Amino acid sequence: MAPIAVGPLLVVVLGFLALAGTVVVWLGRVGDGRAVLFAAVRATVQLAAVSLLITAVLGSPWGTAGFVVVMFTVAAGTSARRIGTVRTAWRAGVAIGGGVVPVLALLLGTGSVAMRPVVLIPVAGIVIGGAMTATSLAGVRALGELTARYGEYEAALALGFLPRGAALEISRPSAGQALIPVLDQTRTVGVVTLPGAFVGVLLGGGSPVQAGVTQLLVLISLLAAESVAVLVTVEMVARGLLGHIVHH
Secondary structure: OOOOOOOHHHHHHHHHHHHHHHHHHHHHOOOOHHHHHHHHHHHHHHHHHHHHHHHHHHOOHHHHHHHHHHHHHHHHHHHHHHHOOHHHHHHHHHHHHHHHHHHHHHHHHOOOOOOOHHHHHHHHHHHHHHHHHHHHHHHHHHHHHHHHOHHHHHHHHHOOOOHHHHHHHHHHHHHHHHHHHHHHHHHHEOOOEOOHHHHHHHHOOOOHHHHHHHHHHHHHHHHHHHHHHHHHHHHHHHOOOOOOOOOO
16 A cells, blocks of 8 residues: 555545635634635645646656755745845855755765765755755744834943844844754654654654654754854844845
């Protein structure tokens, strides 16, 4: 038996879950319900396209490299939109790349991750996705804190702080909260959650030990990549290179 029963019933179940999430958010007034539905539809379309594309990509080293570049580019654009700096998306890309590039270089250079498309693409996607989320959260929180406490920022300047130092003093603690999701996931893995890499290896026929090692590699790689991404994001916000402080 296949691990996931693909068929009309699955389509109905997924549609019901997407609509349920939309209705709950709408009735509870905790956000835009349409965003939930749009995200579900977009995920369906994107995964359908990727499923068709991935076969061709896996057979070509250049195709694999191109696919990773596309993932990275989309991640940079997504973070830039969240932070509010779409026209300079490359700067968000700098923050994401600051975490992703050294981590992937170490994993591939040491042979810890095989230089095979079927392995490289998912690992790169996980690390890029984690760094993207950390960059978005750190940027939004840093800018939000500077906006809310702009008076304190000006007071620090009046006391002789340089703009970068004053901004760091105010934004750094809140931006550091961007690491909470990956920290919680790492602390509770195997006790509260069995994340995707673990389950994926098991569904693919690997042993529980192989699944555990794979998940550990992914989680610790995410910790390193996201830590660097948050640090670079905060530094760029403090230097005025990423996002804009709104003050009155």
